[in-house]
Amino acid sequence: MEAVPERSYLNEPKGWKSWVFTLDHKRIGLMYLFSIMASFLLGGIFALLIRLELLHIGGKHIMGAETYNQVFTLHGAIMIFLFIIPSIPAALGNFVLPQMLGAKDVAFPRLNLASFYIYVFGAFFAVYSMMSNAADTGWTFYTPYSTTTNTAVISMTLGVFILGFSSIFTGLNFIVTVHKLRLPGMTWYKMPLFVWGLYATAIIQVLATPVLGITLILLILERLFGIGIFDPAMGGDPILYQHFFWFYSHPAVYIMILPGMAIISELIPVFAHRKIFGYKAIAYSSLAIAFVSFLVWGHHMFVSGQSQYAAMIFSFLTFVVAIPSGIKVFNWLATLYKGSISFATPMLYAFSFLFLFTIGGLTGMFLGALATDVHLHDTYFVVAHFHYVMMGGTVMAFLGGLHYWWPKMWGRMYNEFWGKVSAVLVFLGFNITFFTQFILGAKGMPRRYYNYLDQYQPLHAYSTYGSWILALGFIIMAVYLIHSIFKGKKASGNPWGGLTLEWTNSSPPPPENFIETPVLKYGPYDYDKLPAEKLNS
Amino acid sequence: MDTTGTLFMPPQHSTFAGQVDSLFYFILYASTVFFAIVVFGMIFFAVRYRRGRKQPVEAGPSHNTALEIIWTIIPTVLVVIVFFWGFKLFLKMNVPPKDAIEIKVTGQKWFWSFDYPNGASTVNELDVPVGKPVKLLMSSRDVIHGFFIPDFRIKMDVVPNRYTITWFEATQTGTFNLFCTQYCGKGHSEMIAKVKVMGEREYEDWLVSGTKAGEGMSLADFGAKLYVSKACATCHNVDGTANVGPSFKGIFEHQVKLSDGSSVMVDENYIRESILDPQAKIVAGYQPVMPTFQGVLNDREVDALTAYIKTLK
Ligand SMILES: [Cu+2]
Numbered sequence: 001m002e003a004v005p006e007r008s009y010l011n012e013p014k015g016w017k018s019w020v021f022t023l024d025h026k027r028i029g030l031m032y033l034f035s036i037m038a039s040f041l042l043g044g045i046f047a048l049l050i051r052l053e054l055l056h057i058g059g060k061h062i063m064g065a066e067t068y069n070q071v072f073t074l075h076g077a078i079m080i081f082l083f084i085i086p087s088i089p090a091a092l093g094n095f096v097l098p099q100m101l102g103a104k105d106v107a108f109p110r111l112n113l114a115s116f117y118i119y120v121f122g123a124f125f126a127v128y129s130m131m132s133n134a135a136d137t138g139w140t141f142y143t144p145y146s147t148t149t150n151t152a153v154i155s156m157t158l159g160v161f162i163l164g165f166s167s168i169f170t171g172l173n174f175i176v177t178v179h180k181l182r183l184p185g186m187t188w189y190k191m192p193l194f195v196w197g198l199y200a201t202a203i204i205q206v207l208a209t210p211v212l213g214i215t216l217i218l219l220i221l222e223r224l225f226g227i228g229i230f231d232p233a234m235g236g237d238p239i240l241y242q243h244f245f246w247f248y249s250h251p252a253v254y255i256m257i258l259p260g261m262a263i264i265s266e267l268i269p270v271f272a273h274r275k276i277f278g279y280k281a282i283a284y285s286s287l288a289i290a291f292v293s294f295l296v297w298g299h300h301m302f303v304s305g306q307s308q309y310a311a312m313i314f315s316f317l318t319f320v321v322a323i324p325s326g327i328k329v330f331n332w333l334a335t336l337y338k339g340s341i342s343f344a345t346p347m348l349y350a351f352s353f354l355f356l357f358t359i360g361g362l363t364g365m366f367l368g369a370l371a372t373d374v375h376l377h378d379t380y381f382v383v384a385h386f387h388y389v390m391m392g393g394t395v396m397a398f399l400g401g402l403h404y405w406w407p408k409m410w411g412r413m414y415n416e417f418w419g420k421v422s423a424v425l426v427f428l429g430f431n432i433t434f435f436t437q438f439i440l441g442a443k444g445m446p447r448r449y450y451n452y453l454d455q456y457q458p459l460h461a462y463s464t465y466g467s468w469i470l471a472l473g474f475i476i477m478a479v480y481l482i483h484s485i486f487k488g489k490k491a492s493g494n495p496w497g498g499l500t501l502e503w504t505n506s507s508p509p510p511p512e513n514f515i516e517t518p519v520l521k522y523g524p525y526d527y528d529k530l531p532a533e534k535l536n537s
Numbered sequence: 538m539d540t541t542g543t544l545f546m547p548p549q550h551s552t553f554a555g556q557v558d559s560l561f562y563f564i565l566y567a568s569t570v571f572f573a574i575v576v577f578g579m580i581f582f583a584v585r586y587r588r589g590r591k592q593p594v595e596a597g598p599s600h601n602t603a604l605e606i607i608w609t610i611i612p613t614v615l616v617v618i619v620f621f622w623g624f625k626l627f628l629k630m631n632v633p634p635k636d637a638i639e640i641k642v643t644g645q646k647w648f649w650s651f652d653y654p655n656g657a658s659t660v661n662e663l664d665v666p667v668g669k670p671v672k673l674l675m676s677s678r679d680v681i682h683g684f685f686i687p688d689f690r691i692k693m694d695v696v697p698n699r700y701t702i703t704w705f706e707a708t709q710t711g712t713f714n715l716f717c718t719q720y721c722g723k724g725h726s727e728m729i730a731k732v733k734v735m736g737e738r739e740y741e742d743w744l745v746s747g748t749k750a751g752e753g754m755s756l757a758d759f760g761a762k763l764y765v766s767k768a769c770a771t772c773h774n775v776d777g778t779a780n781v782g783p784s785f786k787g788i789f790e791h792q793v794k795l796s797d798g799s800s801v802m803v804d805e806n807y808i809r810e811s812i813l814d815p816q817a818k819i820v821a822g823y824q825p826v827m828p829t830f831q832g833v834l835n836d837r838e839v840d841a842l843t844a845y846i847k848t849l850k
Binding site: 272304446 | 542544545546547556557560561564565567568571572575576578579582583586587588589590593594595596597598599600601604605608609612613616617619620622623624625626627628630631679680681683685687688690691692693694696697698699701714716717718719720721722723724725726727729824
C-alpha cells in the first residue's frame with residue numbers, strides 16, 4: 001500500500017485559474033460532477049413538488065395547474081438533458097476513461113473543456129426559461145402544443161440544442177481516445193467493459209444528437225416564423241415532429257442506459273473478485289444495442305396514427321433490442337457464481353441495479369407488444385417503466401460508480417455504514433414511489449395529470465410517501481459524501497482490489513495520471529490469475 | 538381503488554378487454570418467472586459465495602457456450618410469441634367491422650364533443666348502445682389529444698387536420714370514464730368525459746330525444762344544463778372567481794374591459810358573439826383560447842345560455 005501522495009491533480013497546479021482553464025480530464029470530470037449534481041438536486045426538488053401536489057385529489061394544494069405543467073416539464077428536461085445524459089460519460093467517464101486506458105488525458109483536452117463550458121452555456125438557457133416563464137410542454141416538446149403555448153419554449157429548446165453539442169464533443173473525444181490512446185498492448189479485448197460501453201454510447205451521441213438539434217431548430221423556426229413544417233394548417237405534419245424527435249430520443253435512452261450497464265460490468269467482477277462471465281457477449285451486446293436502437297423509435301407512436309404496418313415493424317425491432325439487454329443480465333448473474341462477493345456500498349448499488357433494471361426491462365415487454373401498449377401508452381405505467389430503467393438502471397449504476405471511484409477522486413473514503421443505510425433507503429423509497437405507478441397506470445391513470453379521480457388516490461399517496469424516503473436517502477448520501485471530502489479516512493491507491501489501470505496509480509492520482517508508464521500485468525478481470533487467498537479477503 | 542377489476546387491470550367492459558388482459562397476464566407471468574430467476578439467483582449467489590466464507594474460493598467459469606445459447610434462445614422464442622400475439626390483436630383493434638355505428642369525435646381544449654349519425658350531438662358524454670360495434674372517427678380542433686377509455690382498453694391520439702379511427706363494442710350497460718391522455722395544457726386533467734352505454738331500445742329513444750333536448754324546461758334552466766353539458770364549466774365559474782375564462786357572475790349589463798383597452802357593455806349580442814366568434818373581442822387579462830361554438834350549439838341553445846347568464850346576478 002503506497003503512502004498518500006503529496007502531489008495530486010487536486011492540489012497541483014493551484015489557484016482558481018488552474019481549475020477554470022484546466023485541460024486535465026480529471027478536473028473537467030469533477031467540474032462536470034458538481035454541475036450535474038446541482039442539476040440533480042434541482043430536478044429532484046421539482047420531483048418532490050410534483051409528488052406533493054399529487055398527494056391528494058383536487059389540485060391547488062401547493063400550486064396551480066399551469067405551474068404544475070411547468071414543474072413536470074422542468075423536472076423531465078433537467079433530469080434528462082442536464083443530469084442523466086452527461087452523468088456517467090461526462091462526469092465519471094471523463095475522470096476514469098483515460099486512466100483506464102493508461103493514457104495521460106483524452107485525445108482533445110481543449111475540446112473537452114469546451115464541451116464543459118458549452119454545457120454550462122446550455123444550462124444557462126434552460127435556467128433562463130425557468131426564470132422567465134418556464135416551458136410547459138413536457139420534455140418531449142410535442143407540436144402543435146409547443147408551437148402555440150405562450151411559455152418560454154424557445155429558450156428551453158435552444159438550451160437543449162446547445163447541450164447537444166456538449167454531448168457530441170464528449171462522444172467524439174471518447175471515440176478518438178479509445179482508438180488512439182490505449183496503452184501499447186491493450187488490445188480491444190483487453191479493454192475494460194466500461195470503455196466498451198462508453199465507446200458504444202459515444203457512437204450514438206455523435207450520430208443521433210445532430211437529429212435532435214435539427215428538430216429543435218425547426219421547432220424554433222416554426223414558432224418564430226411559422227414556416228409550417230409541423231403545422232397542419234399549412235400542409236405540415238405534427239406527427240413528423242414526433243418521428244424526428246424520437247429518432248433521437250429513443251437512441252438517447254441508450255445514451256443513458258449503456259453507460260450504466262458499463263459501470264455494472266466493472267462493479268460486479270471487482271466486488272465478486274471474479275472474472276467476468278462472457279466478456280465478448282457483453283462487449284458486443286453494447287454495440288448491437290447501439291445499432292438496433294436507431295431503428296425502434298416508432299414504438300413511442302403506436303397510437304399516434306402512424307400506419308399499422310410501421311407499428312408492426314417497430315414492435316418487432318423493439319423485441320429484438322431487448323435480447324442483448326437480457327443477455328447482459330444473465331452474464332452479470334453468472335459472474336456472481338463461485339465469486340467472493342463483498343457487500344460494500346458500490347456492490348449494493350449493483351444489486352439494486354440488477355433488481356430494478358430487470359423490472360424496467362421486463363415491463364418494456366408490455367409496452368413493446370402492440371395490443372397491450374394501446375392500453376398502457378401515456379399512462380403511469382410508462383412513467384413507472386422509464387423510471388425503473390432510467391433511475392433504477394442508470395442512476396443506481398451512476399451511484400455505484402460514484403461510490404466506487406470516490407476514493408480515487410478524493411483520496412478519501414466515505415463512511416461505509418451510512419453508505420449502506422442510504423443505499424437501502426434509496427432502494428426502498430424508489431420501489432415504493434414507482435412500483436405503485438405500474439398499478440396506477442394499468443388501472444388507467446393518465447400521465448401528466450394535475451388532478452385525478454378519487455379512485456387513484458391511495459396509490460398516489462403511497463407514491464408520494466415513497467418519494468420522501470427516497471429524499472431522505474439522498475440527503476444522508478449528500479452529508480456523508482461531503483463530509484468525507486474533508487474528514488474521510490485516507491484511501492489507498494486500490495481500496496477495492498480492482499485490476500484495471502486506474503487502480504495502479506495513487507489516490508488521488510497525480511496530474512499526469514501515471515508517473516511512470518503503467519504496465520499491463522493483468523487483463524481487466526483476471527482474478528483467476530490471482531492466488532486464491534487474495535480473493536477471499 | 539375500484540375493486541371490480543383484476544389486480545392490475547380495470548374492469549372489462551368491451552369485447553377487447555378480456556383479450557388484451559390475457560396477453561397482459563401472459564407477459565406478467567412470464568416476466569415474473571424471469572424476474573424470480575434473476576433475483577433468487579442473485580440472492581442465493583450473494584449469500585452462498587459471500588466474501589470471507591469458510592470454503593475456499595475456486596475460479597468459476599468465464600464461458601459456457603451451451604448455457605449462453607439457452608439463455609439467448611428461450612427469451613427469443615418468448616418475445617416472438619408475445620410479438621405475434623400483440624400484433625394480431627392490434628390489427629383486430631384497428632379494423633372496425635362494416636356494420637359499425639359511426640360517431641364523430643372532436644377533441645379540443647378541453648372537452649370532447651360527439652356527433653351522431655342522426656344529427657344529435659353531445660359534449661363530454663358519449664352515448665352508445667350495448668353489444669353493437671361503434672366506430673369512432675376522430676379529429677382535433679387545436680393540439681393533439683388522446684382518446685382513452687380504460688375499461689374498453691382502447692386508446693388513440695386525436696390529431697388536428699387528419700382523422701384517426703378506433704372502435705369498440707361495449708359488453709355492459711353503465712357509465713365509464715373517458716380520459717384525455719395526450720398532454721394538452723392547463724385543462725388536460727379536466728378533459729374527462731363519460732361513456733354512457735345503454736340498452737339498444739333506450740339508445741334509440743335517446744337518439745330521438747337527443748335532437749329535442751330542453752323541451753319542457755325554462756330557457757334559463759336549459760341554459761344551466763348546457764353550461765355543464767357543453768363544457769363551459771371547464772373554463773368559466775359562476776361564483777365570481779376567475780378560471781381560464783372570466784366568471785359569468787354579474788357580468789350582464791356591466792362594462793367589461795377588453796384587451797385592446799376599450800370597454801364594452803355586456804348585452805345579449807355581446808354574449809352571442811362571445812360564444813360564436815370568441816376571438817372577436819378578448820376580455821382584458823385572459824388568453825384568446827376560447828373555442829368557437831359555431832356549429833356546436835344551435836340557436837335555441839345559444840338563447841338558453843344567454844338566458845342563464847342573465848340570471849347570474
Ligand atoms: Cu388533451
